[in-house]
Amino acid sequence: MEGSAGRVVYVNGPVVKARNMKNFKMREMVTVGEKKLIGEVISIDGELGTIQVYEETTGIKIDDEVVSTQKPLSVTLGPGIVGNIFDGIQRPLNIIFDKSGNFIKEGIGLATIDKKKKWYVELKVKVGDELKEGDIFGTVDETPLIKHYLMVPPNIKGKVEEVRQNGEYDLETILVKLDSGAELKMYQEWPVRIPRPVKERLPIQKPLITGQRVIDTFFPIAKGGTAAIPGGFGTGKTMTQHQLAKWSDADIIVYIGCGERGNEMTEVLEDFPKLIDPTSNLPLMNRTILIANTSNMPVAAREASIYTGITIAEYFRDMGYNVAVMADSTSRWAEALREISGRLEEMPAEEGYPAYLPSRLAEFYERAGYVKTLNNKEASVTIIGAVSPAGGDFSEPVTQNTKRFVSAFLGLDRKLAYSRHYPAINWLSSYSGYITQLEDWYKQNVAEDMIFLRGEMIKVLQEESKLLETVKLVGEDVLPDQQRLILEIARLLKVGYLQQNAYHKDDTFVPLVKQYMMLKVIDNFYKLAKEAVKVGVPISVIKTSELFYRIIKMKYEIPNDYGDKFDLLMEDINEYFSNLIREYEGD
The missing domain is CATH 2.40.30.20 (Elongation Factor Tu (Ef-tu); domain 3)
Known part of the structure; x- marks a missing residue:
């Protein structure tokens, strides 16, 4: 040789x-x-x-x-992935640590999931069964939350000639033999740069529920959709990604720390194994896969890491799971592309990035989708990518090109972050292209007027933005009371609704129906306050009322299993304004 x-x-x-x-x-x-x-x-x-x-x-x-x-360049797909922590080319960090200590030595080889570990396999086929690509021939309980379905790899089919009994086997054991000569084991390998096949791409119709009010109500992300979270240093990108990883209703989370600082990834690696999944009360790692590629690791592995992550996500999607991929951050990945491109002496394009940056970003985000799998299950891969524009400049190439390929854009604002408003998602520069596709779902599962209410509240925030320009010039006192009321309702929305406390037991995750009830309370207060202003009630009386502060504090004081507490608050609002209007009309 x-x-x-x-x-x-x-x-x-x-x-x-x-x-x-x-x-x-x-x-x-x-x-x-x-x-x-x-x-x-x-x-x-x-x-x-x-x-x-x-x-x-x-x-x-x-x-x-x-x-x-x-x-x-391929990944090994089989039991042992969930709950594991890999580097950018799917080498388990615990194995690397055992071999080389705290630092990854060169030449450690292509270690992968443990093929010697034994798993209890329940076989689902018998001799004579016809199998085709994607068919499930066995199951393994990989974690208490995830059942691992063993699937026939793509492009393989045949009739079962031999099959083992249920029992404990390692990954190299041949479980099923087909008459086509194919031998089915517990694992398969797949090239990371080629999307895994599906039967059909389906229209998007369900939201990814995150429990974050500004996202679920104002800028929803769809299952099978794409979203970008751009923001400058210190605006809370990683914190927002962590919240989505902890609380979103995806079955499996793939978290890719792509070129992030080592201390941030250390926080993820230390915190995630301790976190409890809110729906099952079991450790969150039972449904999480971490890919850690810090900024001091080789840049070429950083470039490969997002392909490793998305291929693993597609594999679990093929089993019928809804998978959410958190890529933090695609800017560091683009910087790796730029560095390799420079060393290849390729002609640079805008800001030194290679000319193929847009097509690489498109390839990545196009691998999201809501699909019918080869075994006829409905499943999805949702991609949420953080973007770290230098100096918070959203006009730079990575942010601009990402914006072309995603349908939800959750722009983080430095001013909001520095004023301790979290999540610091700017309601004026952010948008979601999924509103119309998800409208029917919201009507059927939350409330008929949920999307209408959202529209009304966004109008208030937009109106407030225009009024603040006038206030800067001439002060608030010269505005008529109707316009001053808009400023106060916008404050209610910002402080009482859009701002959310990740460390409060009830506010860190808010169910959709509670989000709707909170919005309904604010809308009801606004409508009645408008009526009161029309009959001459001074704005000072409205904004200093005890109810105003109760509405701001309702996110803390009304628990998620709220019972009749919103009804009582509504009754108090109606009664207060009814008495107030009667008093001023009488005058």
Whole structure:
């Protein structure tokens, strides 16, 4: 095999060029040098091939061997993924720690999920059964929350010739043999850059419920949809992602820490295993997969990490689960693309990013979707990507291109964050393209007028924004009372509704029906206050009333199992304004 190996002729950071590469394939995984560093072929020009290496290339020298693994960069998909913590190319960090301590040494190899661990398998097929791609032939209870369905890999079919009894087996055990010659094990491998096949893409029709009022009510994200959370340093991107990971009603969370600071990822790695899933009261890690690729890890592995994450998400989607992918942050991923592109001496485009940045972003976000799987289940992959524009400038290329490919844009605002308003989602610059698609769902499952109420409240916030320009020039006192009332209702909305406390037991997650009831209270107060202002009630009387402060505090004082407390608050509001209007009309 001496003649079939490539030979290193050039090293520049993660980019290695080698001669004698004409028999290699594009996107083929290779090992480089004595330490057998993992790499991927990214271009071939005659005898010369270019490889991006997923580990530090320190120590590689001219004439070192490049050897093919005969397969593309792939992930191993089977029991042992859920609850695990991987690096950017799916190497479990606990195994790496055992081998090399606190730092990842070069040449550690392509470790993956533990293939020697035994799992109890319940086989669902018998001899003579016809199987096709996507069919479920067995199940494994991977965690108390997740049943792992063993599926026939894509492009494989046949009649069952042999099948094992139910029992404990490791991942390498052949469980089923087909007459086509295929042997089915507990795991399958899949190239990370190729989307997994589905039977049909379905229209989006259900929201991803997050328990965050500003998202669920004002800018909903759909199951199978895409969302971006852009924001400058310190605006709460990671905190917002954590809230969505903890509280969203997805069956499985894939959290990709892509190029983030080590201390942020340490917080995730330490906090998530301690968190309790609110719906099951079991540890959150029973339905979470973490991919940690910090900013001091090799940039090429950072570039691969989001493909690793999305492929794992598609695999669990194929079982029938709704999966949410949190990518934090795609800006660091784009920076890795830019660095590798520079070392490849490619022509830079806007701000030094490669010309193919938009198409790479599109490829990633296009892998979201609400689908019918090969085994006829309805399932989804939802992608929520954080974007970290330098200096909070939303006009930079990564934010602008991301905006083209996502349907929900939750723009974080530095002024809100610095005034301790969290989540710091700016209600004027954010939007959701899913309102019309989800309207019927909200009508059937929450309330007939939920979307209408949302529209009315957004009008109040937009009107307030215009009025504040006038207030800056001439002061609030010169405004008529009708307009001053808008300013007060907007304050009610901002402080009493949009601001949410992640550390309060009732406010950290709010059910949709409670969100609607809170909005209904504010709307009712607004309508009656308008009537009161018309008959001459001074705005000072309305805003200093005890009810005004009760409405601001209702998010804390009315629990999530609120019983008749909203009805009583509504009655108090109606009675207060009825007496007030009668008093002023009498005058």
